[in-house]
Every structure is written in C-alpha cells, then in structure tokens.
Amino acid sequence: MHNPPFFTDDTIVFGILMFLIGLVFYTSSKEEGFWKKFYSIVPALLLCYLLPAFFSSFHIISPEWTEPDSKGEIVTKSSKIYFVASRYLLPAALVLMTISIDLKALLNLGPKALIIFLAGTIGIILGGPVAILIVSAFSPETVGGQGFDAVWRGLSTLAGSWIGGGANQAAMLEIFKYNQQKYGAMVLVDIVVANIGMAALLYGIGKKEVINKWLKADNSSIQELQDKVSSYQESVKRNPTLTDYMIIAAIAFTSVGLAHWGSKVLADFFNTHFETVRDPKSFASTFGGTFFWMITIATILGIALSFSPLKKYEGAGASKIGSIFIYILVASIGMKMDLFAVLENPGLIMVGILWMAIHFLIIFIVAKLIRAPYFFIAVGSQANVGGAASAPVVASAFHPSLASVGVLLAIFGYIAGTYGAILCTYLMEIVSPQ
Template identity: 65%
Template sequence: MFKKAIALLLLFVSCSLFSQQLTLKHYEGKETTFNTKVVIDSISFTGFNLKINVDDSLATLDNISNINKKLNAEGNFKFTLNDNIANISYSSGNVITVHKAMTLFEITTKPKQGFSAVIYEVTDDSFFNYDSINQAYNSKDQKIEKTIIHPKPFFSSDKIVFGILMLILGFVFYTESSKKSGWKTFYKYVPALLICYVLPAILSSFGIISDKYSETYMIASRFLLPAALILMTLSIDLKGVFNLGPKALIMFFTGTIGIIIGGPLAILLISFVYPEAVGGMGPDAVWRGLSTLAGSWIGGGANQAAMYEIYEYSPDKYGAMVLVDIVVANLWMAILLLGIGKSQKIDNWLKADNSAIEHLKVKVSAFADKIKRNPTLSELMIMLALAFGGVSLAHFGASNITDYLTSNFDAVKDKDGALSFLGSSFFWMITIATAFGITLSYTKAKNYEGAGASKIGSIFIYILVASIGMKMDLGKVLENPGLIAIGLVWMTFHAALLILVAKLIRAPFFFLAVGSQANVGGAASAPIVASAFHPSLTSVGVLLAVFGYVVGTYGAILCTILMEMASKV
C-alpha cells in the first residue's frame, strides 16, 4: 500500500455583486500543516469582517499569519480563533483599492486523517467603504465551490514527477526503435504517441503520480507548447497548407455540428433507459451542466467558463461535469491516436484523396533533407532562443492584450458573453506564438529546420502528451455512470457524423482526426494529433483550434437550447 496523505488543494469563493472575488488558495507546505491564502480581487474598501469556519471533524484551525504588510501599515487587523472559527476584522482610515489579486492573510490548518469533503465555510464576508456598506456583499449571492481534498500521491515533487515522465518517454522511444519482433509487431498497431499518453494515466490511476500535485502540465502547456508551435511552424509552407482545400474546414464544422446535435440526442436516448441521469430542477438541471461540456467540446476552457456563468449550473455538481469532460474527451483522443497507426487502411476504406497532404509532407521533407545537417551548439542555442524568446513575446502580448480588452470592452469582460474568449490569455498566447513561427518561416530562420527545429518541437509535444496523460484517472471512469454514459453517447454521435461526412466527401482520416480534436481537445491537443501525422501539419491543428474558440460559445448556446428542449420531452 502506498502511503496515504491528505492535502488541501483549492477553494474558490466568488461573488457576483460588484465583480468582487474572494478566493482561498492552498499551496503545499509540510505534510501535517497546510497554509491557505485568502485573496481578494477587484474591490475598494476601508474595512472588512470575515468569519471562516473550519469543520472540526476534518481539520484543526491553527493560526492566522502572513498578514498583508499594506493592511498592517494602514490600519488595524484583528482576529480571534475560537472552536475552529476564525473571526477577522480590519479597519483603516484610508481607502484600499485592489485591481488585481492581493493576499490579505493566510490560514494555517492541521488536517486530520481520513477526511475528504468541505473544509472551509465562509459565513460572514462584509467589506466596507468608509462608514457605509455600499460595497458589502452577501454570502447568499456567492457561488461557493467545495474544497476538494485529494489523496497525496506516492511522488508529489515535480522534480521526481518530471523525471518519471521523461523515463516513460525514453522507454517508449527505446522500445519503438527496437528491432525485436515483439516490439515491432506491437508498435505496428499501437502508435507510440498513445503509449506516451496511457502510461502516465496508469501511474496516476494507481496513485503513484497526480496532476493535482504537479505543475508539469501547466509548464508544458504554457511554455513548451508555444515553443513547440514556433519550432514546428518555422519552416511551414503556408501556401501548401491553404492548398489542402476546403475539406479541413468541412470536417471541422462537421465536428461542431456533431457536438451541437449530439448533446440533445444523447439526452433523449439516455432518458429512455436511465431517466434519473438527465433530470434535475433549477440550478441542478443536468442540461445546464452539460452546457459546459458543449462549451469545452466546441471551443475550449474560456467557452466552458462562459457557459458555466450563463446557465449558472450548481457549483456542488460541477465537478462531476469536469470529470465527464476529462474522461470522455481523453478516451476519444486515445481512439484517434490509435487510428493514426492505421490511417492508411482508414483512408483506403474512406476512398480518400490524400494527395494534397502527401504532397505537402513530401515537399517539407524534401526541403528538410536538402538543408539537413548536424546542428552545432550555436545553432541549438539560437533555436532555443528563438523558441523561448517567442514564448516570452507571446506571454507578454497575451497579458497586455487581455488586460486592454477586458478593461475597455464590456463584451470581452463579460464572462457570459460570446466574445469572452478574447479575454483568455491562453488563446492569445497560442495565436501570437503561431503567428511568430509563421513570420519566421518567411526569413532565413526557416533553414534551422535542417538543424532539427521540428525535432526539438516534437520533444516538447511529447512531454505535453505525457503531462496530459497524467490528468487521466482511469479509476474514475465508472464513478458517475449516468453522466459518463451521456458523454459517451454524445461523443459517439460526434464521431458517427464525422465518419459519415468523411465517407461522403472522401476526406482523409487526417482531416477527421484534426477536425474533431480542434473542437473537442482545443489548442492543447489538436496540434498533438496533427503532428502525429507529420510535423509539417501541426499548424493545421493550431489554426482550426483557434477558430474553435471563435464559434465555441455560439455553438454551445445553440446546443444547450436543444438540450433543454430534449430534457423536457
């Protein structure tokens, strides 16, 4: 048995009035003591009263510490701890204005063994401006998400987790290149990329590693992914990509339509065999929760958040929808990766004309062979400088663009709005990184492809794949059978429509797979699937995924309207 330890992960307490947000965030400390930051955002105040309860069956309230220096300098901060209840008050003669997240103080708790539920409850949270309560807000108006207590994995240190992921990648590539007949037969049918995804999922399922305690995915998706996009579009033949024809867009929109109609059809079908799974009233109505899946599976995280705000699904039940999203989307991605190993047979069955794709692959490969050389240390350093310099530029641009748009355009700032995706820094990061790589392809920098630019990019992509695999807990597949069933039926309709249209227009499996992932997986996984066919095709996945952000909210709203109608049949 692996050692079991419990860690507090995250508690969000957000309020709808005055766009204020009070947040409690955990960061890992000692095994027996946990510190939780209490953070406030978007508010002006001269004082506040907070009352925070800690369930004494779960943990012991130990202390209030690390009080914000500005608060101490400009006013009086007081607190009392009685029976696991923290009463905190503050008053100042000056108005304190907070534009971005500011930590007020930290709560120290000592968890008890064996708990797995809510640990904090905010019962009083009044913020005052001078002597009036014109900016006070009521707990009843808040959306309080339960604190999730996750079992600590056997390895929780990122230093160790990253090493394990690299060992997995090394093992996969070593066995894939093996000349032994057993491995050759295995990888003939199972793509190496799929194994790089599945092995971390298995370790996560057995509690050896966990994405809940690791920042590996965050680092891979925010640093390595944009770097990979730059390196893999460095030598892009943009004209060749456009010459692929309209089938890429047709399959993308087919995938979108499959999600839009698949949701209500899944509700209708499941309602005949398991009506409880599609019921619920008011905020607990299942169709409201499924709206967040529609947002995620057509666009991405920003669209999913928009649907959550628009349809106000119960926060207590939202975690189950996130589980369905992770399980079903990742299972579908695994199937697509498995299909890549048999893409030629699938194309033959579809009677697909993939000549344009093959021409692009040959053209890019010929260019790479023409300039191929053993890279020098200088060339390697320059390639990394271009990649991570571009990443820096992408993050800088994304931060400033999102700040400007959210500050000046209500349509972007409004999380309920269809244009809320423009306030996503991830969207702009991917867009800028891709544009930077395409720009370099018109310069002499494209010759670095001969020194292995796309190969370095592929390394980054495989690390991202392994970190995504770590997010998949195979043991949770059957935790919510009703919702999982809806998700699986929904994805089946999506897949069936894609196959039907691909057969009718004779579209290659590449367009089917990438068109689907541009919807369901978004900008993080569409390039992975595209690059699995050939590095030169990575940009196709990126461009379609970015387009998914644009149509995501609109498509999800239409899907939700249909799901609401279906749930009442």
C-alpha cells in the same frame, strides 16, 4: 479529489514522465521481434499518453490532490507540469514546428479541413440532446433534475468545452447557473470522455492508411505538403553544433517570451476597451484570455520566421526539438486521466461517451461524403474537443509541419464555442425529462 499520491514532488514526477517517454521510444526503435509487432498495433504516441494515465490511476502520481496544511485545514495542491508544458513548451513547439512550413502548400489544403471541423461542431451540438434522449429511455433520473440542479445545465459546460475550450466552458456555467456543488461531476465527465476520444484518435493514426482507403480519401494535398517539408529538411540537413542548438533554443524561448508578453498586452487591451469581451456570456470573451493570444501569436511568429533565414535551422533539427516538447505535453495530458474515474459516475460517463460517439459518427459520415482524409477527421475533432492545447499534438503526429493546422482550426472553435454551446443547451433542455 484524492489524498496525496506516492510522489508529489514535480521534479520526481517529471523524471517519471521522461522515463516513460524514453522507454516508449527505446522499445519502438526495435526493428524486429515482439516490439515491432506491438507497435504495429499500438502507436507510440498513444502509449506516451496512456502510461502516465496508468501511473495516475494507481495513484503513483496525480495532477491534483488534497492534504492538510500547517494549520490542519484541507487545501488543494496540484502538479505544475501540465501548466509548464502547455504555457511554455507548447508555444515553443509551435514555433519550431512551423518554422519550416510552406505557407502556400498549407493554404492548398483547401476547404475540407474547415468542413470537417464544422461537421464536428454540429456533432457536438446534436450529440448532447440525442445522448439525453437515449439515456432517458432507460435511466431518466441520470439526465433529469429540477431548477439549477437540472443535468442539462451541467451538460452545457461540456458543450462549451467540447466546441471551444475552458473560456467557453466557464461562460456556460455563468449563463445557465448550474449548481456549482455538483459541477465537479461534469468536470470529471469532460476529462474522462475527452481523453477517451483523444486516445481513440491517436490509435486511428496507426491505421490511417486503412481508414483513408475506406473513406476513398484524396490525401494528395497533405502528402504534397509533407513531401515539400521533407525535401526542404533534406536539402538543409547538417550535423548540428552546440551553436545551432543554442540558436534554436533562443528562437523557441524568445518567441515564447514575445507570445506571453503580447498575449498579456492584447488581453488587457480588449478587456479594457471592449465591454463585450468582459461579458462571459459573449463569444468575444475569448479575446480577453491570455492563452488564446499566446497560441495565436506563437503560430504567427512561426509562420513569419518561415520567410526568414532562420528557416534553415530546420536542417539542424528545429522540428525534432519541437516534437520533444510535444511528447512532454502528451505525457502531462495523460497524467490528468484517471482510468478508474469511469466507475465513479457511470450514468453521466455513459451520456458523455454516447455524445462523443455521435460526434464521431457525424464527422466520419461527412468525411466519407467529401472523401476527406483521416488527418482532417482527427485534427477537426480534436480542434473541437481538445482545443489549441491538444489539436497540434494530433496534427503533428501525422507530420511536425502540420501542427499549425490544428491551431488554426482550434481558433475557430474558440470563436464558435459559446453560441454553438448555447444552441446545444437549449436542445438539451427541450428533450430532458422533467
């Protein structure tokens, strides 16, 4: 936790984020010279993520800080930009980017996406104990500890977060009773390592042709889906009017309203009628969370609208507006990354990086064996580690129409997260030094 950053007003911070996004898009539009060479190496989406991270690292902006209140007591304050982006702009983006989807072509992507996702889950389950074994060989105190201070208990929360999400992470804290005074260090490892992993995936998107060639991947189903959507976009393309933009905004935010209303109704229903949902130790606890239902309902609404006449608003730029929302979400996620935090607890950060490397190793080996394209690697990994908030971001970087693939895989992660994390934790307990 830090003292207040230079800018604490969210209006100013949002202006800075929009300036950075605009700067990236302006420079990446240059078709010759330095910027053309630069963006052939560094993807624009990655820069939209890293620039806010630099501003946050140098304490110009910050997602969270402490300061004294009027009574002199120290209180925690936070930026609301990520909350707004993830709760309002993300569901709006999912609807607008899914409205032109070809569901039959989406289903034709086949089982490879699910196989790679499960490989990523196995990579997280095995990565934790293997990382502990490696680190314990030269620094046993880093991964040791007794009782409720045992590091393996704290690492259980990472397993929950990286297979499922926040609800699964909270469940692991409840189940294994890690010392909450030390829990902040685990949250730091989660944020730093997960963001490093996401940055690596975004960088790989710029090299996807080279990676696919090495994997000998069959990219035909993904290309077919992209071609179908692109052909449809061209067939309905027109110069949008103010009325078109108003209707697109109405589609997006009416859907957001329905998703929020439906998520509250469903979460209340499941919490009221199913005891297992109220149990944080159960995988079913996911169904008691509003975020899970909000993302699910928004995706279903987008798919349903793809069968309606409203689909034609893709021709007026529906998915492009959805992409704007996604880039704002990317910048708000980047703002949460403190690049200097790596130096605060290098031992645990090393455990996390080794863990993430094993996850990537397993997922790449499986992809190589089944000749799965890099798209499935990137989205399958992020559906595990990042969940429904960031998996669509990575998927849409390939093509806006693919955002729903990230959501569908992330939903599997929410369901598998608790039990996968429990298995991982028991393995970590077995190999941890006493």
